[in-house]
Amino acid sequence: MSQPALIGVDLGSTNIKAVAFGLGGEQLAQATTPTITHVPRPGWAEYGAEEVWTAVCSVLRQLLANLPANAVPAAVTCSSMAEAGVALDAHGQPLYPFISWFDQRTIPQAEQWARHIGEETTAKITGLGVRPVYGIFRLLWLRDNAPDLFRRTRRWLNMADYGAFRLCGATATDYSLASRMLLLDLARKEWSATLLEANGLDGSVLGELVPSGTQVGRVSSQAAAETGLPAGLPVCSGGHDHVCGAFGLGLTQVGDTFDSMGTAESLMMTTAAPQLDGSVTRRQIGQGVHVAPNRYYAMSGVQMSGGAVDWVRRLLLGAALGDAATPEGYEQLMQLAGEAPPGSGGVFFVPHLRRANPPHVNPHARGAFVGITGDSSRSHLARAVLEGVAYEYQLVLENMAEAVGVQPSKLVATGGGTRNGVWMGIKTAVSGLPITIPAVDEAVCLGAAMLAGVGSGVYASFADAAAQVQFASRTIQCDPTLHQFYRQQYEQIYKTLYGALRETNELIRKGIVGRGV
CATH class of the missing domain: 3.30.420.40 (ATPase, nucleotide binding domain)
Known part of the structure; x- marks a missing residue:
């Protein structure tokens, strides 16, 4: 037939x-x-x-x-x-x-x-x-x-x-x-x-x-x-x-959120109507018409998400693996990150390797490791990057939700990053929301x-x-204890880092500090 x-x-x-x-x-x-x-x-x-x-x-x-x-x-x-x-x-x-x-x-x-x-x-x-x-x-x-x-x-x-x-x-x-x-x-x-x-x-x-x-x-x-x-x-x-x-x-209901994880990370939330008073745009969020009837969307993202992970892979493992991005290289990086405790021994990473992400507007922002000591290891640095990208993702998601007045009701993620269990576990713990990964x-x-x-x-x-249309999927649930820990780290420390580093980054940009002789 x-x-x-x-x-x-x-x-x-x-x-x-x-x-x-x-x-x-x-x-x-x-x-x-x-x-x-x-x-x-x-x-x-x-x-x-x-x-x-x-x-x-x-x-x-x-x-x-x-x-x-x-x-x-x-x-x-x-x-x-x-x-x-x-x-x-x-x-x-x-x-x-x-x-x-x-x-x-x-x-x-x-x-x-x-x-x-x-x-x-x-x-x-x-x-x-x-x-x-x-x-x-x-x-x-x-x-x-x-x-x-x-x-x-x-x-x-x-x-x-x-x-x-x-x-x-x-x-x-x-x-x-x-x-x-x-x-x-x-x-x-x-x-x-x-x-x-x-x-x-x-x-x-x-x-x-x-x-x-x-x-x-x-x-x-x-x-x-x-x-x-x-x-x-x-x-x-x-x-x-x-x-x-x-x-x-199937992301057509208001609040459904699509997380496309690549070198950059795109976040798209389904909405019922656009907000055209300029407030959403001032938060660096775009809006448009959904392909589904009677629906719109809000879109934002993280400039360097998987790109930051690839950068730290090359930094920490490049000499051993070469510059080629291989599954084995990412597996070794995740194993390395998994050896460090949550919080990475007090090391934080700001993934502004190209520019700041919404809600900040700064193409001259720079990335940073903060909190390094003589006891910091490669494992701490590897995990700090995964945590930093997850914190930045949460910052962008919160900014978008506040701007359009819609809380994410469902998170669905696709892309190469979804295969990394350590990274996805950190993301769910930071957001406090389960993430569904469709097959x-x-x-x-x-x-x-x-x-x-x-x-x-x-x-x-x-x-x-x-x-x-039906398809299989798996859902990564949030660890409540880990969420409480990460939420405190995010609110009390991570969200302060952009402001704390802004003036220093501006001095570096102007060449007042760090200019070669």
Whole structure:
């Protein structure tokens, strides 16, 4: 007997992948290929539009070749990184590569926006602060630096939108990706006439706004020939990768919190409505539209989470293991950390290796070990880093909860860090909340596939999709005694460290102290 296969395609900054799922969320097949990133000059990062499409075609062909014989494609949806966009001419041809979300060339455009429009006005419309990362600054950079190409631009599409465009010809944008353009009126869910006018932009260049999980077309005969997908297959709108991942894991109720643990750590909390008085943005928290109906989200994070753990691994074990990040190296680090007592013998670590994290606004903050003595060992340092990252995570989580007035009701974590029992035990003890770790390897693609099922009618509704998709998980419970200990350490000591170190760090930055002779 045949079974429908729902296909989610994720266009990420590291990999482009396609995964097929059954209606219950079971993975049927997968294919992946590295994303080709071009760095034409320092601080820049681009993706060729044709190279992206070639990669999509490649993974879809591999996926279809790996599908079980009884699996029949039922619908497809694309998700992607946010902010990266591409300009298309009147014939749908790309005029310039995708400019990545981490490309730094857009700083002048963001600075001009901040002077001309201002943080407060922007926040009250979009729920976001003025940061160079947002999609609009890539379009404005094109206007300022390639005016001939800008004049020929008829559509600006996010990466997932471009995937759908190549599949079926639609030029639509879902609300979750539109939220990261810095042009969406979050309350009205429409492109902001105020912000468009302030920048002299014609709104027709932007994609038609649609909810995630909307059928926007069907696979064309040309796309069918290139991808192997059947012509006429429903193509549905997807969304921002983080938000699709949260949806795939069932995080659609107010207070549900998604913790994506990587080099950086992203925290996303589901909310019922945005707060647009500027108070949330002043706390360095972004807001946007969820892919689930009638839901929004608040998003924040820790700049160096897994990155700090990798840094201390190299610091303490690099000579023995080399610089390569291996499972054995992390196991040795966790074993080392497990040998130290809770509190790390009085050693604290502030993980500001790139900048301070919310609620603090300081790109010049520095990391620090505090409390080292002659008795401090490698084990103390290893555990102090895990504790410091957990304290910082708690600081960010509390800041977000206070800003939106919602307490986390459920914490679900994914990523490589979830495999480290010592680290996860410390995190639950610091927060006082259990953390659920789902047995789902491809949550983003699962969320995209579920949206394909909703949009094509394979699922009767969003609720039906959530009810049918099931997966195993494990929950790490909080140790009450350890929580009491860590809470005292956090409140009485850790929360004072940023303020205590701020002036010293500023002196170091200015070169008054530590300048070489």
